[in-house]
Amino acid sequence: MSGEPIIRIRGLRNQFGAQVVHENLDLDLYRGEVVGVVGGSGTGKSVLLRTIAGLRRPQAGSIEIFGRDALNCTDDARREIDLRMGVMFQDGALFSSLTVRENVEVPMQAVTGLTPALRRELADLKISLSGLPWFAGDKYPSELSGGMRKRAGLARALALDPEIVFLDEPTAGLDPIGATAFDVLIRQLADSLGLTVFLVTHDLDTLHAACDRIAVLAEKKVLVTGSMADMLHVDHPWVREYFHGPRSRAAIEATTRTA
DSSP states (O other), X not given: OOSOOSEEXXXXXXXXXXXXXXXXXXXXXXXXXXXXXXXXXXXXXXXXXXXXXXXXXXSEEEEEETTEETTTSOHHXXXXXXXXXEEEOGGGOOOTTSOHHHHHHGGGGGSTTOOHHHHHHHHHHHHHHTTOOGGGGGOOGGGSOHHHXXXXXXXXXXXXXXXXXXXXXXXXXXXXHHHHHHHHHHHHHHHHHTOEEEEEOOOHHXXXXXXXXXXXXXXXXXXXXXXXXXXXXXXXXXXXXXXXXXXXXHHHHHXXXXX
16 A cells, blocks of 8 residues: 555554454554454453554554644643544444434534534434435334444444544444445445445455455454455464355455456
8 A cells, every 4th residue: 555544553452451463563544445354352442442442542552643642742732633524333233212313412422503404304314325215213222223322323433524434343243135235335435435344254255355465363463454355375273274265265266257
């Protein structure tokens, strides 16, 4: 990739008590790319997402976002960084007592000068962008299917027109049709809005359909990054098993048929 990275991570260590999850982890993300992060159970995929997004502080290392030291900047500078990022958690993580529209409006509370009417209008726009039907804004999370809750979570992540979006297992638990539709939506939004997307997934179809680059977590670090084709040539036991298995071959064949 050319140009300066929009996110630059060096020497990252995440540790819980005696358990070291990441050690000397390096990773760059470039503007406008969709990066899929994969790894075995316990490799800390979601921990890495939360660390970059500022939801936990690592034990060591540096994180630069938009050219700023995200770990040692002032509170005001950190807020400026946060306003330029959006996060979608697993299953949407919506507030159950709020409607979808009210959930999407929550991040907008941090922006001064927005009237209730304007917040409502902007929320409806984000709900539409996420692919939800027009009536979804008045629904409560308990009234939505799993796929609709995920789209509502995505709408909230997009609330402040972020430049970077973090997605944690966006297709987990969805049926194949719903997962495929969500993959297409991610790709369309990334292309049309110029988003940089950090996407944690275990879904090979998502890697094929939505991602420009893959980062593999193994041995407490980012073992390798590259395209799907690059992954097929990596000589590592987990990478070989993951990318050369029958599900990977099926995903490759499906992508070839639709190309």
